[in-house]
Amino acid sequence: MSKIAASARVHPLAVVEDGAIVGENAVIGPFCHVGPHVTLGDGVELLNNVVVAGRTTIGKATRIFPFAAIGGDPQSVHHGGEETTLSVGERCTIREGVTMNTGTSGGGGKTVVGNDNLFLANSHVAHDCQLGNHIILSNNVMLAGHVHVADRAILGGGCAVHQFTRIGRQAFIGGLSAVSYDVIPYGMLNGNPGILGGLNVVGMSRAGIERSVIHVVRRAYKQIFEGEGSVRANAAAIRDEYVDCAEAMEILDFIAVESDRALSSPNRGSKG
Template sequence: MIAESAKVHPSAVIEDGAVIGENVTIGPFCHVGGLVELADDVVLMSHVVVIGRTSVGRGTRIFPSAVIGGDSQSVHHSAVDTRLVIGENCTIREGVTMNTGTVEHGGLTSVGDNNLFLAYAHVAHDCRLGSNIILSNNVMLAGHVVVEDRAILGGGSAVHQFTRVGRQAFVGGLSAVSYDVIPYGMLNGNPGILSGLNVVGMSRAGHDKAVIHQVRRAYKSIFEGTGSVRANAAAIRDDYLDCAPVMEILDFIGAESDRALSSPTRGKKG
């Protein structure tokens, strides 16, 4: 079904069954599969491929040569229909690839709202991304990665499968992210080392200096204390019940995960 207000270039291919919303623009040489849903005001600029059981949220713009909704690249992919859901007002630049999920792990790759994916970034099967995230050029997310709201990943960084990147974390360019990155953490290098807090990002997000100082004190207690990271985090919980960012970090550390936590020392050479 194609809405009457949609603008479709004559060279575009739209398979039977696709749902095309109001005021959608589909440019030259695009290919839209029969299981695709494009919400109102979506723009496919040119040479864009959207296939699989994929839905794209209102106002999202997709630039040339992006391939959205391709099958999982997992060797265990069973070829059963799985899904990719993309939220509203995302910008997906040239050459970006996003895969559908795998049936073995719930069958869904999900992307939130207002995200920016720069050229040739890759979102693999079963990833779960929040909103207001930036993936810079050539960022590579392996399968099952979780990226929480407002995180920023620098160009060429690579994230190991099943790894979590916490809310408003910052990952430097060319970093290898092998372990979970706490909310508000800053990680750099290969191997990636936790190098402090994303204080600039916290300030830009409206956290006042008093809150930032509390988070800094908590960070020091967690990673410089005499016990393990998890023991240190548990020990300070009652001291920070009124500080939401610290509690978010503590909850992240306490949650179950398939990966260990990044730290200032884990993976450090010498």
Template sequence: MSTIAASARIHPHAVVEDGAVIGENVVIGPFCRIGPRVVLHDDVEVVSNAVVTGLTEVGKGSRIFPMAVIGGVSQSLHEAGEDSRLVIGARCTMREGVTMNTGTVGGGGITSVGDDCLFLANSHVAHDCHLGNGIILSNNVMLAGHVQVADRAILSGGCAVHQFSRIGRQAFIGGLSAVNYDVIPYGMLNGNPGLLGGLNVVGMTRAGIDRAVIHQVRKAYKAIFDGEGAIRPKAAAIRDEFLDCPEALEVIDFILADSDRAISSPYRGKA
């Protein structure tokens, strides 16, 4: 049996299946379908003509626009109908045509999205992706399975991210870019194949990062990516130099972490 708060407003042309949990002040518009294992927390709005299905939880104050399908079964070739989840944080916005899939058992069983994220029209979050807070996916952005995106990253329109890739905090991905490899925190990547083009200084400044800190991060970036030599050994060699700069250390430790993908650079993929 569904649990529906008295203050919820459900249009008579919407379908809320038995078992759904509907919080206070939730608004469900016409021609929406809410599945039997869905939880909509307080103040969620599902505007109209949208589907929320699967074992899906939508955080407080989030909004879902027409033609979105949230919590659909994964498109993985290994999908076998096992229970898996999609968890979306508070105050997220999913615009028209957005699709988000639940996880797969082989990938950990959960797709997760943090708070205050914005997903513009027709963007896609595949199975077993893990997204932080304050992220923007512009129109037609495509995340393949198992992608990790850290806080406040911005992905511009039409870019595609290879499965198992990581995108670091406050990275900026240019429109129509192909993200084939991991992108460092604060990095800017453009093109197909995507090439690292420096640091997202504008984003760092807007985030309140001090100019002296930005200079330190730039110094670390140049030491790692300029000149000859492999990226990871060069990052390891300078780590002790930047122990007093958490932002530079974040970049270095991101590079040194275990990953299924190589690190994007200004050169990787150039003919």
């Protein structure tokens, strides 16, 4: 039997399958379908014509708009029906036509979406993606499988992100960009193929980062990407110089991590 809180409101034209859990003050509108392994947190709202399937958990106060399909099987030829999951955090807004898939057994089995994220119409989060908090995916953004997006990144309309790519914290991706390589924290990438065009200075300022700190990070950026050596060699060579600047160290740590993808740079891609 389903476990539906007494304060929840379920429209008579909605289907909530046996086994589903629906929290306090949740609202399920007409023509919604909630699967048997779904958990909807307190205050979740499915407006109408929403499908939530699979082993999916939706965090409290998240709103999902019409024709979104959340928790469907991963779009992977390697998926054999394993019991994988999707977790969506609290206070997210998921607009019309958004799709999110569960994970795959070969990718850890979990797709994870953090809190306070905004997904605009027809954006897609594929299997095994890992998303942080306060992220914006604009209309028609496409994340392939295994993509990692850190906190407060903004992805412009229609951009496409290659599988296994990492996008660092507070990075900005321009509309219609092709993201084939990792994007550093605070990086700003545009174009097809995507080219790193500097730092997201406006975003850094809006986040309260002092101008003096931004100048330090810009100096580090120039040393990394305009130095004579490879990107990774340049980054390793300057670490001691920036130990007192958390933002610069965040970029250096990001570069130092082994990754399946190359690094975006002003020259499109660099193996470092």
